[in-house]
Amino acid sequence: MKRLLVPLVLLLCFQACEPARELSNCNLDGVVDPGEECDDGNADATDDCTNTCHTARCGDGVLRIDRLPGEPGFEACEIGEELDGVRCSSCSFGRCGDGVVTEGEACDDGNEISEDSCISCRRAACGDQVVRQDVPEGEPGFERCDDGNDDEEDGCTSRCEPPRCGDGLLRADRDPGERGYEACDDGNDDNTDNCLDDCRAAACGDGFHRLDLDPEDEGYESCDDGNLDNLDACTEGCHSARCGDGFLRQDLEPGSEGYEACDDGNTDDDDGCSADCSELRANCGDGILEVPAEACDDGNRFGGDDCSADCRQDLTEVALEGGCFDQGSPTGSGNDTPAHRVCLSTYFLSRKEVTRRRYRQYLAAAEGLAAPEGWSESPDHREDQPIVRVTYDEAQAYCRYFGKRLPTESEWEFAARGGTLGLSYPWGDQPVPDCERVAKTSRSGEANPEACVPRQDNIYQWFEPCTRPDGNSIHQPGLCDLIGNVREWVADLYSSSTYSARGAETQNPVYEASGSNRVIRGKIGTAWKRDNGNPATPRNDVGFRCARGGDPTPEE
Structure with a gap:
């Protein structure tokens, strides 16, 4: 029985396991007989019909050679064959971009687009x-x-x-x-x-109060109100205002918590200001300036003039709202050209030039300072005329004593030209300076026909400030004598090429790059006229006024 089973199993295996394409009737007679897929009448196995009467196909183990590359049925290789380490797949050696992922390729999307998920057969x-350009915003990738x-x-x-x-x-x-x-x-x-x-x-002054530091740390801020005003609740060092810091608060009304009637920089109770800054013990109205208890003292206790009735507020300055203007002469080729764009922050400027009376009070209050050259010890009829014969440093020291500074050249011209109006004179573009608008004094005796007042006894005859209201600024009423009367020191060093070195637009410039002379402004003529002088040499026709605020930025 076992002998019969073995042949039977073998027979069944041959029938079931023989290749499906084995044909027994291939006679190569050129006629397709039953059981033949094809019959081309030849024994060539490399064309479209093999010598076993099978239709040629990729993977049959026979390499077709009757087709050219690109023609249907072309075979470059047989599956499993390798060339230079590349294995044959689908009867062709794989290449990147054929759409078939072969060995060594992470992907193959069948195109040469670089901005999708498969780049040169590498995953993007x-x-x-x-x-990548194929992924919508917000999607992974x-x-x-x-x-x-x-x-x-x-x-x-x-x-x-x-x-x-x-x-x-x-x-x-x-x-x-x-x-x-x-x-x-x-x-x-x-x-x-x-x-x-x-x-x-x-940074201190940016308007944001830092909370990440302890009081002993560098950069600590107890406040930050975004300004450099020392007269409000937060000083320019970002310290909360307090009695005894030397800054007189002016943002509170009497009776308010924190109000200061005075602040002399200490908490002594036996000087001109009480220990809690609530009581001003200086004698306001006596004409004697007692700093810091008094900001001014014009010899009376009346309001409505240059000094408040309580001597706490010097009322001789005006606020000039910042903006942009074209500084310099619109024509010509002198030291006041070319015209160029300058933008300024809001600042304060004294309405008038500092007088002899004010300067005398300053000398008495500051103590130990030398009087200007030619200074008379006793007051005379010229006390309300502008102070002259002060050097640049003396003028700057006066302003700083009161928490101010000399104006920059740009700030001075901005005020004299009506701010953003860009006028030729403080009062407009016409008429030219005359005695109705400008206080012109003689610098060469009575023979000078342009003088409004001749020189007498070889002494310059200056005018009391603000005696020519028709020449006041139309941009800021009350701002007077920017053209005429004495000329004025300003902060900048002088250079004839300052303007030509500036760019298209300059912010808050003050020229400090080079030079020895300082700029002098206020020469009779157009508001852009420039002059200069040795800062150490006092002059009979040069005085000054002060400014504060703004954001002067030194130019290199």
């Missing part, structure tokens, strides 16, 4: 230096940029996103002043730490 990835590196400090992060303020990555490819520059980036929008939400480093 952030950092491959190709920006979306890229806004791809610079081919993982540098976090350039124009594209390792996440293939452009850098932005607040992403926590500090850009290092921009210089200060360039668009996109970051001084810091702490990855948050908290303005109470060392980095603001616009990626500027926190």
